[in-house]
Each structure stands twice: as C-alpha cells, then as structure tokens.
Amino acid sequence: MAFDFLQVPEQEAVWVQATAIQQQMVALLQKLDVPADHSRVTAEILTFVSLHGVDTHGAGNILNYCAAIEDGFYTIPQRLEIVSESETTALLDGGNGLGFVSAHRAMELSIEKARRYGVGTVTVRNGHHVGMAGYYAMMAGTQDMLGFAMTNAVPVAHPLHGSQARLGTNPIAFAAPAGQERPFLLDMATTTVANGKISLARRLGVPIPAGWAVDAEGNPITDPPAARSDSWTMTPLGNSHELGGHKGYGLAVMVDILCGVLSGGGFGAQLQTGDNMTWTMAVDIARFRPVAEFKAQMDEMIRSLHATPAQPGHKGVQVAGDPEFDAADIRREKGIPFQPAQYEAIVAGVQRLGVERLI
Ligand SMILES: NC(=O)c1ccc[n+]([C@@H]2O[C@H](COP(=O)([O-])OP(=O)(O)OC[C@H]3O[C@@H](n4cnc5c(N)ncnc54)[C@H](O)[C@@H]3O)[C@@H](O)[C@H]2O)c1
Known part of the structure; x- marks a missing residue:
C-alpha cells in the first residue's frame, strides 16, 4: 500500500x-x-x-x-475453454466464473508457451474481477520470465477532457526477476489511483487528495464518493494535460484494446460492474541471454536506483x-x-x- x-x-x-x-x-x-x-x-x-x-x-x-x-x-x-490457439497465443473463455481462476489459467498457459517457444500470450474473455494484476505478472517473474498482465474494467474514469466516464481503472502490471535483489514489480492502475483506494478512504473516513477524482464540471472533489455515478469521475493517470493526463488516458485505452477488443470480451463501456477481461504475456529471458547475467544486471540497476540521494524530506x-x-x-x-x-x-x-x- x-x-x-x-x-x-x-x-x-x-x-x-x-x-x-x-x-x-x-x-x-x-x-x-x-x-x-x-x-x-x-x-x-x-x-x-x-x-x-x-x-x-x-x-x-x-x-x-x-x-x-x-x-x-x-x-x-465455471468451464474454461480455449477458443483459439497457436504455439504462442491463445484466446481463453473464462466461462463467466471467478476471474482469479481464468486469469491464473491464462498466465499458466502463457508460461507453458513461453517455455516451449520463448513467448506466450493469452487473452481472456467472459472474465470477472481478477484483483491485483501484479499477482499474474509475478507468476512469470518467479519462473525466470518477464510477466505482463493487464485487465480492463467498467468505466469510472473520463478520457482526458471528457465529462463522463468511459474507461476503467485498467491496471498494467509488469514483473522482472532479479538475482539477490527483490523482483521489479510495477502494478499500477492507469487512473491516478485504483478505485479501491477511493472506497477505502470512504470506509476509513478520510478525504482523498485533490486530483484523484472530479465532478462533472472537472472540479476536484475530496469527499470520497460512495459509489459509481454520473456526478463524478476518476482522473486518468497524470490528471491534467500539463501533467501528462493524455498519457494515462492512452495507456488505459491500450489496456482496453489488449484485454477487451483483442479478446472480444468488450471494452470498458461495454462491460458490467465486476467484469474484467485480462491479457497476459510471458517472455522467456533465457532466449535472449543467460538468466544469471540478466539477473546480475537487474541487481546492479536496482542498487543504482536505491542509491540515488534522496530529496529533502524523503527517506530515500x-x-x-x-x-x-x-x-x-x-x-x-x-x-x-x-x-x-x-x-x-x-x-x-x-x-x-x-x-x-x-x-
Ligand atoms: N482488477 C481490477 O479491476 C483493478 C483495477 C485497478 C487496479 N487494480 C489493482 O489495484 C492495485 C493498486 O493499484 P494502484 O495504481 O493504486 O497502485 P499503487 O499506486 O499503490 O502502486 C503502483 C505501483 O507503484 C509502486 N510504488 C509505490 N510507491 C512507490 C515509490 N515510492 N517508488 C517507486 N515505486 C512505488 C508500487 O510498487 C506499484 O508497483 C494494483 O494491484 C492493481 O492491479 C485492479
């Protein structure tokens, strides 16, 4: 957290x-x-x-x-079904059951394919909530592979400069193993924060920072709303154009394409609450260079980042x-x-x- x-x-x-x-x-x-x-x-x-x-x-x-x-x-x-498949790809029907089960199977399949052919990618339709996208990325990360997992969701966020929600919080997760250091695990909503953080703020009775969400006129709101409604939307990562909101918006659409359009499961505006179409990919590091060398260089990179002198007021x-x-x-x-x-x-x-x- x-x-x-x-x-x-x-x-x-x-x-x-x-x-x-x-x-x-x-x-x-x-x-x-x-x-x-x-x-x-x-x-x-x-x-x-x-x-x-x-x-x-x-x-x-x-x-x-x-x-x-x-x-x-x-x-x-639920009945999982492979709708179409090649050596390196598959379209998985999640059977409208637990999203965890279908996303887990999708990454398992991606890993199996990557082990045989170097790369494997599987997209899921008829899927439900998968929770933390990073979990699935880490499934590959712990197998000496690079792992990608993304999922789209029902709209809560506006496209940059829009006054209505058209995009989910659509997270992107990427995992890469290191040697002695801990893996790199980027797992981020493409909105300024995950929607769950707004619900959590409401449960804890604390205000949200200005910039996480806005009313229909685009004014920041700090009282965490109770539920999805037309009166407010979340901001794309970056929030304003000046601060890069167009890039968060673009990334969210990319997630919708990989998860919703490629699978046929539907882009955000076509989904119901609780739906998550999910895309996974595993890449076998050994096909590029010896894993030990990759991991040693990962360690070097992570140590160099950790060693950056901190700005005043920050621990590191x-x-x-x-x-x-x-x-x-x-x-x-x-x-x-x-x-x-x-x-x-x-x-x-x-x-x-x-x-x-x-x-
Ligand atoms: N299933 C869904 O529909 C759905 C939708 C949106 C988000 N999510 C999940 O919600 C969770 C939270 O998402 P979020 O965007 O609010 O995450 P977050 O803002 O808490 O963290 C995002 C990323 O930043 C990293 N991070 C945090 N502080 C850092 C720092 N000081 N320096 C460097 N890196 C730092 C974290 O390790 C993480 O990888 C994720 O697990 C995501 O997959 C799920």
Whole structure:
C-alpha cells in the first residue's frame, strides 16, 4: 500500500494469520460449490494480495465474490475453454466464473508457451474481477520470465477532457526477476489511483487528495464518493494535460484494446460492474541471454536506483514492488490487518453460510 493515510490504524486492526484466512476462504468458496482446485487458486491469490499490502484487492473482499456466486452473477462451476490457439497465443473463455481462476489459467498457459517457444500470450474473455494484476505478472517473474498482465474494467474514469466516464481503472502490471535483489514489480492502475483506494478512504473516513477524482464540471472533489455515478469521475493517470493526463488516458485505452477488443470480451463501456477481461504475456529471458547475467544486471540497476540521494524530506528512493514486498515481510510474521467492521462481516458471512469458523 503506497499511502500511509490509507492504512487501517494498527491498534484498531484485527490481525489474522495468512494461513487462517486462506483456509477460511477455501471453506467459504467450497460451501458455495466452487470446485476444490478453483477455491484453492482463488484463496491463494487473495491471500497473496493481502500479504503484499494491497488491502483494496485482497481477502477483505471475499464476501463480494461469495455474493456474486450466490446471486448467480458468476457461473459456478465455471468451464474454461480455449477458443483459439497457436504455439504462442491463445484466446481463453473464462466461462463467466471467478476471474482469479481464468486469469491464473491464462498466465499458466502463457508460461507453458513461453517455455516451449520463448513467448506466450493469452487473452481472456467472459472474465470477472481478477484483483491485483501484479499477482499474474509475478507468476512469470518467479519462473525466470518477464510477466505482463493487464485487465480492463467498467468505466469510472473520463478520457482526458471528457465529462463522463468511459474507461476503467485498467491496471498494467509488469514483473522482472532479479538475482539477490527483490523482483521489479510495477502494478499500477492507469487512473491516478485504483478505485479501491477511493472506497477505502470512504470506509476509513478520510478525504482523498485533490486530483484523484472530479465532478462533472472537472472540479476536484475530496469527499470520497460512495459509489459509481454520473456526478463524478476518476482522473486518468497524470490528471491534467500539463501533467501528462493524455498519457494515462492512452495507456488505459491500450489496456482496453489488449484485454477487451483483442479478446472480444468488450471494452470498458461495454462491460458490467465486476467484469474484467485480462491479457497476459510471458517472455522467456533465457532466449535472449543467460538468466544469471540478466539477473546480475537487474541487481546492479536496482542498487543504482536505491542509491540515488534522496530529496529533502524523503527517506530515500524505492523501486516498484518495494512497498508490497516490505508489507509481505511484516505480514508473514504479524498477520494481515483487517478493519474491525470488515472482519466482523466475514465472521457473520461464515456463520450465515454454516461454515466452520477458522479466523
Ligand atoms: N482488477 C481490477 O479491476 C483493478 C483495477 C485497478 C487496479 N487494480 C489493482 O489495484 C492495485 C493498486 O493499484 P494502484 O495504481 O493504486 O497502485 P499503487 O499506486 O499503490 O502502486 C503502483 C505501483 O507503484 C509502486 N510504488 C509505490 N510507491 C512507490 C515509490 N515510492 N517508488 C517507486 N515505486 C512505488 C508500487 O510498487 C506499484 O508497483 C494494483 O494491484 C492493481 O492491479 C485492479
């Protein structure tokens, strides 16, 4: 989590060990007839996300996914289907089920293809929410490969100078392994922040910085809105033209093309809330140069960035992934912090569904 003001205060949080919440999520999903392997993958991903401090997209959201299953918005059990395929490409139909399962399979396939042919890329249609795009990029990053993952979503952001939402927060994730240093993991919404940060600010009762969102006239708003509506939109990364908003806007459209148009699953304005069409790619580093040499040079680059003298008032320079790996170092020991209301809601969900309480 990049911003201190969006942390659940430590003394208020309920701390739960990762293994306990992971098992609890498996039990909840299985109770709702999600097959064992799909429950396991989903719970593993949500736990990884929470461990890495991305609280907006982690285990705290489990009841939303349970509700989508119970409401019949998700098709369970889902059937994944390869619609078309070549040595290096595939179009995967996610079967309108859990997005975690289809995005995970897409990256697995990308990695298999990259191992055989050097590069593999798979795009998913009929997919739902995948959470943290960086998880899927890291699946390749831990296999001596470069990993890319992107996903599009229902519109909440305006195209530069537009007064209505046409674009999702459409994240881009890229992972590259290093040797002794931690991997480079860039995982970023193409809006100024992920929408989840606005919802989190609302739950925590704190204002959002001017520039994250605007009203229909383009004036900044600082009171975090409760839900998507026509009265406000999020800003493309960069916000104004002067600060590069045209580039964030362009990147968001690129994500829509790779995820929504290439797959046929639909671009932002054609999606429903909770939809995520996802594009993944894995690139085998060994096809370019010996992996050890690549990693040694990655180490050099990361050390050179970390060694940059800090500006006054700043502790130092980080590289992408540092905040998430730092959070994981702490949370593996201490557990995952939940807002009390969120924790109690999960416990109530466990009781309502008659599942054994494990947290
Ligand atoms: N599934 C979806 O529909 C969806 C949509 C949008 C975002 N998301 C997810 O939301 C999460 C949060 O997105 P975000 O854009 O708010 O992320 P963020 O602003 O918290 O971080 C973006 C990136 O910047 C890096 N970073 C943070 N501080 C840094 C610093 N001081 N120096 C260098 N690098 C730094 C982080 O490691 C990360 O790679 C991501 O995991 C993203 O995939 C999901």
